[in-house]
Amino acid sequence: MKRAAGLIVLSLALSGCVLPSGPPYRVQTASSSAITILTDPALRGLPQARQAAQAHCGQYGKNAVQVSVGKLRGGQAPVTFACR
Numbered sequence: 001m002k003r004a005a006g007l008i009v010l011s012l013a014l015s016g017c018v019l020p021s022g023p024p025y026r027v028q029t030a031s032s033s034a035i036t037i038l039t040d041p042a043l044r045g046l047p048q049a050r051q052a053a054q055a056h057c058g059q060y061g062k063n064a065v066q067v068s069v070g071k072l073r074g075g076q077a078p079v080t081f082a083c084r
Contacts, residue, residue, distance in 0.1 A: 025049050025076075032060045033083050034067075038076040043069070049079050057083035 025039040025048060035056045039045035053064035062083040070078040 025052070027052070027056075028078055030056055032062075034080060035064070035083070036078050036080045038078055040076060043077065043079070046079065050081070053079075053081035057081065 025037055025045045028036040028038050030036075035053050037049040037052060039049045050064065050066070053066075057064040060083055064081040065084050066079065067082045068078075068080045070080070
């Protein structure tokens with residue numbers, strides 16, 4: 001139960017993040033097996049998204065591995081990371 005509460009808190013915290021030196025990004029979905037982060041169309045926020053994904057997967061003793069970049073929608077593209 002504590003793990004689920006922690007995940008919710010992390011998701012809420014990351015969902016409103018604005019990067020100080022780059023574009024905003026937000027978590028679209030997150031679970032113990034994957035996380036999808038919306039970032040800018042040029043993927044300038046990709047390094048920060050990778051860091052956020054690694055922090056998320058690290059909670060489960062796993063590493064974040066980028067598996068896909070989706071189509072641009074609403075000014076952002078979804079980047080999915082598997083937790084392995």
